[in-house]
Amino acid sequence: MKANALKKIKDIFKDRCLTDKLSRVQYSYDATQNMFLPDVVVLAENTREVSQLMKIANKYNIPVVPRGWGSGFTGGALNVKGGICLSLEKMDKVVELDLDNMMVWVEAGMVNYDLQEYVKPYGLFFPPDPSSWKFSTIGGNIAENAGGPKAVKYGVMKDWIKGLEIVLADGTIMQTGSKNIKDVAGYDLTSLLVGSEGTLAIITKALLKLYPLPEAKKTIQLAFDDMKKAAAMVNRILLSGVIPVAVEFVDKDAIQTVKNALNADLPRADAILIIEVDGSKSEVEQQTDKIKELSKKEPSIVSFKIAKTKQEEDEIWLARRSISPTLKQIADGKLNEDIVVPRSKLAEMIERLQKISKKYNLPIVNFGHAGDGNIHVNIMYHTDSKKETKNAFKAMNDVFDECIKLGGSITGEHGVGITKQDFLEKQIGKAQLELLKRIKQAFDPNNIINPAKMRL
Structure with a gap:
């Protein structure tokens, strides 16, 4: 970075302009654990400061990457091209x-x-x-x-x-x-x-x-001996007129992982659905009764539970909330993807994931949002094994290919960033990608705002 540009930045931010190595390292990574060292970190306190910074960056053609707390899973907050890390953490009011x-x-x-x-x-x-x-x-x-x-x-x-x-x-x-x-x-x-x-x-x-805020809510756990039947139940619930707040699913591998790690009292099942409904007290009771009646007609349900207390509610959610922290017992390496498919294709996508797991002889643990077809796919591998590491990335390619074939998307929540940019064109096509690049050019002619993301 040119000395006169850095001086102007320091004049604006004073002691909130950080150039020491330790500070730059602290802002060099996110949840991907990839690291790219920025040349300088600035902590903005208001919009005027951000505006002044961008004028300098644009004049001297310096990359600027905006950042919050770095919780992203695709590298969106990383300074891939160096330059300025613009932290907005102090703008929190x-x-x-x-x-x-x-x-x-x-x-x-x-x-x-x-x-x-x-x-x-x-x-x-x-x-x-x-x-x-x-x-x-x-x-x-x-x-x-x-x-x-x-x-x-x-x-x-x-x-x-x-x-x-x-x-x-x-x-x-x-x-x-x-x-x-x-x-x-x-x-x-x-x-x-x-x-x-x-x-x-x-x-x-x-x-x-x-x-x-809703007046009341209820949490329900349904356990199935058939993943396909669990997925079908989601649509039956919605078609009945019940619109749950949440419908989360946990596959059998994830259930077993939590059981082993926490000695949790979870049902033996091929899949668990965790359903939450909210609204007025009468609405919640009506919705709960409808789900109960639908469940009585489904022979694949091996257990049905409605939380009566806050403690029981927490116990039901344990199977979902504890998965990620317990995956390390399977392997130390993890590719965490967040594909999404049409809700009607959820069970079929899970089947394809199981086949990919067998093909590469790697555990793939799946859980996520059954209500919107969003699957958190966790491909587990041992980082000290070159073969497993190579196969994990091959498996990831297959996961994206199968997802796209079913009309899905390579990301439902985490974004593209740097980790999925090689797959974006495969999903949206070359013509649409070129249109995105022209939009980027219109907003940012010198390509200084968060460059090298999404192939833009």
Whole structure:
């Protein structure tokens, strides 16, 4: 980096401009455990500082990578080309709570969990809650269009964003969207920016919709001796008029992993469905009764349980929440993918995953969101084995190929980043990829914002 550019950056950020090796290492990795050392780290405190930084970066053609807490699984927050790591962690405040419109303006560095806690006393909540919600930031959630267990009923991040404050590559500050329920003036830039993985602009603030906290909820566990029947039950529940908050599935390998690691009292089953319903007390009772009646007619169900206490609810969720931490007992290496297929193809995709597992003689543990066809595929291998390591990546290729054949997507929540960019064209085609590149060029002519991601 040119000395005069660095001096200008230091003049703006003072002691929040970090150039020492230790600080740069601390901001060099994310949940992928890949590492790319930035030349400098800056901790912005407001949008004006971000704008000033982008003007300097654009003038001197310096890459800038926006970052929250680095919880991403695809390398979206990594400084692949060096340059500036722009941390937004200090921009973590609520700017405006609008109770009349049930909306809130927040800074991009606010942690999802902190937002939930902030609005809870007002009887409100923000539905998108990815598994990383206790440490992932709203800006990162927007960049990846994060989902979470509640997506079946409440949708994903894009369904709750009404507007954004952004800074363009040349430092221009702009607001997209509005508080209006209806607004079709011009292109929907807000939706374009959601899921753009930080490649088009720096998101500094977000206008989010909120929703009233439900009066009641119930958690149900269904265990099946047939994965196909478990998948079919999801559609039967939805067709009955019940729209659950969450429908999570755990396959037999994941069940066994948790049982072995925690000595957990889980049923012997080919698959478990964990279903949560919410609403008024009467709605919850009606929905629970419908699920109970449907279950009585399904002979493949080996156990049916409704949580009566908070402790029982936690015990039911144990099978889902404990999978990732216990996978190390299988192998020290893991390729964690988040494919998604049409809900009707879920069981078929699981069967194909089982065949891939046998083909390469590697354990593949599957769990995820049955209600929206999102499967977390965990290909396990021993890192000290060259053969297993090579086969794990071959298996990953097969997983993506089979997913695309079924009309699915290579990512439902984690994004493309650097880990999946070789597969993006295979899914969307060359013409669409070229269109994405032209959009990127329009926003960022010098390609300084988060370069080398998504093949853009």
